Amino acid sequence: MAEEKKLKTLATGDKTIPPEGAKMIPIYIMGREYVVPETLTIMKAVEYAGYSYVRGCGCRGGICGACGTFYRFIGDYRLRSGLACQTVAEPNMIIMQLPFFPANRPGYDLEKMQSAPHEELRRLYPEVFKCVGCGTCTRTCPMDIDVMDYIALMKRGDLKGAAIKSFDCVMCGLCASRCPAQISQFTAAMFVRRVYGKYILPKAAHVKKRVDEVRSGKYEKMLDELMSMKQEDVKKLYVEREREPDLAEAGKWMPKDTKNL
Ligand code: SF4
Numbered sequence: 001m002a003e004e005k006k007l008k009t010l011a012t013g014d015k016t017i018p019p020e021g022a023k024m025i026p027i028y029i030m031g032r033e034y035v036v037p038e039t040l041t042i043m044k045a046v047e048y049a050g051y052s053y054v055r056g057c058g059c060r061g062g063i064c065g066a067c068g069t070f071y072r073f074i075g076d077y078r079l080r081s082g083l084a085c086q087t088v089a090e091p092n093m094i095i096m097q098l099p100f101f102p103a104n105r106p107g108y109d110l111e112k113m114q115s116a117p118h119e120e121l122r123r124l125y126p127e128v129f130k131c132v133g134c135g136t137c138t139r140t141c142p143m144d145i146d147v148m149d150y151i152a153l154m155k156r157g158d159l160k161g162a163a164i165k166s167f168d169c170v171m172c173g174l175c176a177s178r179c180p181a182q183i184s185q186f187t188a189a190m191f192v193r194r195v196y197g198k199y200i201l202p203k204a205a206h207v208k209k210r211v212d213e214v215r216s217g218k219y220e221k222m223l224d225e226l227m228s229m230k231q232e233d234v235k236k237l238y239v240e241r242e243r244e245p246d247l248a249e250a251g252k253w254m255p256k257d258t259k260n261l
């Protein structure tokens with residue numbers, strides 16, 4: 001039985017210390033078998049097996065998209081996908097991480113667009129318009145984004161809809177790696193979000209106001225005071241600062257001390 005196998009000698013890596021009596025499970029990393037404690041994420045299991053990450057690992061919190069991973073279970077034909085830092089390793093998982101995927105990344109200058117945004121999308125990413133609607137990208141996305149739908153919105157010219165729908169993308173590239181139409185969905189979506197932010201979304205008046213205040217030197221005196229303080233006093237100030245409550249209604253909360261706003 002696989003569970004009875006002894007733990008192989010470890011070479012290097014940031015090894016997690018398993019709790020006493022942890023059940024050991026067999027997994028396969030790049031085709032080689034390892035026995036690791038259950039409950040570890042794929043990322044920690046890979047490290048436990050002796051590997052050290054130099055690429056393919058960033059935030060460890062499901063945000064950076066550096067750890068896209070494909071896996072299959074022995075005896076199951078389905079190819080599955082996830083983020084290595086978020087997916088728990090399970091027995092008989094055959095794992096391969098895909099830390100980078102070569103996508104279509106045309107250069108563009110948002111300040112010098114040659115035509116309307118939808119036409120620019122067509123010029124830069126013509127492949128978007130060849131989507132066959134297979135849904136593979138949506139099934140592959142570890143962020144549960146309806147990728148096929150945002151591609152459909154792009155085709156229709158609804159760039160606002162596509163920008164909003166793709167907002168949670170972590171740029172892992174897994175969708176693009178499986179697209180039969182060779183679409184780089186995530187880089188096209190990044191272009192659309194940039195266009196949306198620059199040309200479609202109304203400008204945030206409060207940001208402009210604050211930028212103008214910063215430029216006018218309004219905060220220079222306060223910053224000078226902070227710079228002249230002892231490190232311990234700065235730490236105390238930070239720890240004792242008045243904080244916005246977690247569930248404060250947007251735009252309703254104000255600190256009691258407003259002299260530096
Ligand atoms: S849309 Fe594509 S690149 Fe973005 S998170 Fe989903 S699979 Fe990854």
Ligand code: SF4
Pocket residue numbers: 130131132133134135136137138147148151178179180181182183185
């Ligand atoms: S995988 Fe490619 S072709 Fe299939 S729905 Fe997604 S974008 Fe369209």
Ligand code: FES
Pocket residue numbers: 056057058059060061062063064065066067083084085086170
């Ligand atoms: S390491 Fe950043 S998403 Fe996994």
